[in-house]
Amino acid sequence: MMTISMRSKTLAKATSAYSAGLSYIDPKTVLTELQIFNGQADGLQCRTLEIFDSFDFAHRVWRESNHMLEIWFWNPDKDGILRRSDRIADTIPGISRFQQVVLHQGRIERFFLDSIKEHSDITVERGVLPTTFEFDEAKAADFEDYPITVTLRTLSEEEATPAQRQQHHRRADGTQSVINDGLFRSNLAADDTDDLIRVAKANNNASSVETVKAKFMVGCDGAHSWVRRQLGFKLEGDSTDYIWGVLDIVPITDFPDIRHRCAIHSANAGSVMVIPRENKLVRLYIQLQVTEHAQSGGKADRSWITPEVILQSAQRIMHPYKINYTYCDWWTAYQIGQRVGDHFSLRERVFLAGDAVHTHSPKAGQGMNVSMQDSIIIVAKEGDSVEQGDGTEVAANLQRRVVSKTHLATKIDIGKRMPSFKVLNQSDARPWHLQELLKSNGRWRIIVFPGQLTQPQNMQRIQKLGDQLGSQDSFIRQYTPSDQLIDSLIEVLTVHAGPRTGVELLDLPEAFHPFDEEMGWDYWKVFVDDQSYHEGYGQAYFNYGIDPIHGAAVIVRPDQYVSWVGEVDDYEDMARFFSGFMRVQDSSKPKSRVVKL
């Protein structure tokens, strides 16, 4: 597995690298130049934070970021005067345990790097450029073969450092300050990939050239994607004539909603979007009404764009409120281009992800969030890739073979992520958000909702399921390699409908709380939908639309997406579902163990 990325789009690569490690695809090389600049993507949507939490670092983002709670809309009144017209919640209440936050992309890259270092032996290399690409069609059919050959060249420090990082800027009071200029890598700048490659080839300082053969490759190398060009794929779509400026400043203003996300539409001076950030900063996206400067070919002449010009536009739009700054952290300008690739992969061997295959208006926050999810929907493979194909194929198999009984869990949607509500650990009464139990460690999960276990028929059904899952020839034992633990491929979690004190863990079959000779019983797999002492009542059955008298069972992919809903004792359907893409291992009994949450 190899990941090619360029300096202008770094995050998706790290994500891919990480996913690669977790999906057990032999990771060869990850290429990236992970210098942490200012600016770039910053908005993180609630689902992105859920994914970060599955990698165990959402809490770092949550603490450091600015949280956005409310969006205010400003529009001109009948006299053309700017007024508040409406406000809405930034994140729909109840949709997630996280809300939209804003944090400098560099910090997020840091958290990915720390996590990669902690959980894998993947090396993230910087300042390495691909110079040639070959694909051997003859080898593409055999997934054990290596059809990809890429030559890599390591840049010298000097080559790898962008030419323009800082610019002197005149402050309002006439003094000079140095600020970071983002224009050199905005989409108003020319593609310099070929220049970089040519210089690197010519440069005797280039420290090394190497040839990599790979089974798979991911190109997440930005809108100018070199990988996409090698494949001959195209981005399709259009770009507008509007040019937008971006300022990251500590604002000095009497505009009352400067710490809210705002959409400000002036009568005739254009629009501003306000994105309050961490460290007292605010990002302003400012429409520049200067399309006459644009070149006829579409790409704008950028020489006239300065922070002063952008600020003056903001001042016109936000009138009669005043806005100024002393400190500017970063600025840039761009033209909106919304495009999507004509192909996403070559023979399911070479994949494109992120801006390499779709570009967005930055203000919608789709760039970084969608790109990271591109790289994870890859992690949804399990076991041997030859037999499985990717997640899409699994879903197709599912539809062919097993029909879900969606009426049993009316608020759980097949193909969407498993919603999260608080449940209590049966053994110690601690509340957990259900998603906290679904870490990205490559496991499929069967979540059994057996209903109220005080109902004799429910206890009988779960006894029967437990006997089947725990039997020597159960599908879990068939698919789990003999040298791995019984829960390493498919983990069985239980959420019963309470009351907590009416059930004894050890009355449930061992399949629901495996025993290990050294570690004893597993106390971290059975949960209950009940009132907590300090954190309320998650009402999981109600919120999942599951009848506590009848129950349900759910199969969840390793990336938290729901694959199947059925009856508690639909053992045959569960077995049929997994048979669509799993490979039978040898018959040795896998080892059980306790998994600490």
Next chain:
Amino acid sequence: MMTISMRSKTLAKATSAYSAGLSYIDPKTVLTELQIFNGQADGLQCRTLEIFDSFDFAHRVWRESNHMLEIWFWNPDKDGILRRSDRIADTIPGISRFQQVVLHQGRIERFFLDSIKEHSDITVERGVLPTTFEFDEAKAADFEDYPITVTLRTLSEEEATPAQRQQHHRRADGTQSVINDGLFRSNLAADDTDDLIRVAKANNNASSVETVKAKFMVGCDGAHSWVRRQLGFKLEGDSTDYIWGVLDIVPITDFPDIRHRCAIHSANAGSVMVIPRENKLVRLYIQLQVTEHAQSGGKADRSWITPEVILQSAQRIMHPYKINYTYCDWWTAYQIGQRVGDHFSLRERVFLAGDAVHTHSPKAGQGMNVSMQDSIIIVAKEGDSVEQGDGTEVAANLQRRVVSKTHLATKIDIGKRMPSFKVLNQSDARPWHLQELLKSNGRWRIIVFPGQLTQPQNMQRIQKLGDQLGSQDSFIRQYTPSDQLIDSLIEVLTVHAGPRTGVELLDLPEAFHPFDEEMGWDYWKVFVDDQSYHEGYGQAYFNYGIDPIHGAAVIVRPDQYVSWVGEVDDYEDMARFFSGFMRVQDSSKPKSRVVKL
């Protein structure tokens, strides 16, 4: 400021060191041997977590620790058979945003060390022993003078390493394992301080001897405190004849409540306390019915105490349930001694803290928790110590000079910590627990609760208070050094009674949201008691017992303890309160700035 500590009690020292830095007392040397062993203190009460949060690392403890939610009581029934008799919440619901948790003391020391490193330039030295102490009474009256002289000797690596760390142990299956033996530093072991000092003096390898002169000194050097001995102080109290064994094990058991905190009292085999811990461990405190082994002098012969003996006691007590283990992380044994010092300080120059001045039964969790709080109630000084004395004196001043109007906030108790409920930031609607705004950064706070600002008289009162606080001769300006920011000594926070959208921040006087020429308005000092989008409604006015029509004001010490409650516009009382211990600075105007939460 110097802190003397011994190897057996390390945590309180680190706390003291930290406090010292924050209270601006010139820190000279912190002595400690911070080797992180297994075992020792582990239970953290909710107030301790609140203190950790004021130092910004409670989240690390919260993530890594085991949370204890419920206590189960087991007693013999009329036939002598062990039965569940009752259960209660481990932490009283509503008392704190944290609950009792359990985490290895070594991790907590690590968090303190990381925090000290991040926030100060204090050096924590290890393996350093005091060998002589002198106190010059003539210098004690002048707080600018240095009455304390201590000679320090740095131990060699060999000297500083405890003689006995590990012990071979026979497993149930007959194989051998190595486990950590805590007996060498239990209170059943002899005091070896003098031996260590003698050896260090005689040892030519001792790398250095130094003499330190200090204004203040804290001795938190454990129950055998060398500092206490130099002062001639005594611990008073008694010890029981009972010997308790402690095992940290991964239990293999059919006892159903092994992941709950349990108090198990058998009919006639003694008692066990179960404390579930992190990493699948459980700590068992096990009563050993073997006092005949005790020596006549009170201290027990310890040679017969082994993990097997302790386990066998547990098995007798927990019958008919079975308990065993393969993995033992640590074990020890102790006699309960509950004692308190006859004096706590020498001329308020040399202080004792932690076990040096009070010892407890470990099962009550008072050792580490109370000791850390000893070291913080020291941080409650502000400004110049000459004029202030310690926190006790401040309280005495308070009682002499200013009478609180406690009926204005019926659920806020003078002398207790400020309770915490969620309030929203006026400027961005983000919910915060009020205590999160009260970080341990040395500041006093005036928290103004002006009530509903839609009531004209409330707006008038807060306007009046704002004019007084913001005036050139206000007490805040008088006491704040001219080179420091206006909020660096006394910070003014506001919590109005809502509705949030009925109030504009900039309609409030500048004293409540100071302006800075570079950083603009301060958006992080005005809050509102209102409904949040995602985290409920804190109902702060209701929970503090403050009438939203009338309001109140509260003065909170730097350690979150409440000093005064009065009217919103009791400016004169506030001024009189601070005049009791603050010193007027020169008349230059302090700088304002924005404080990011």
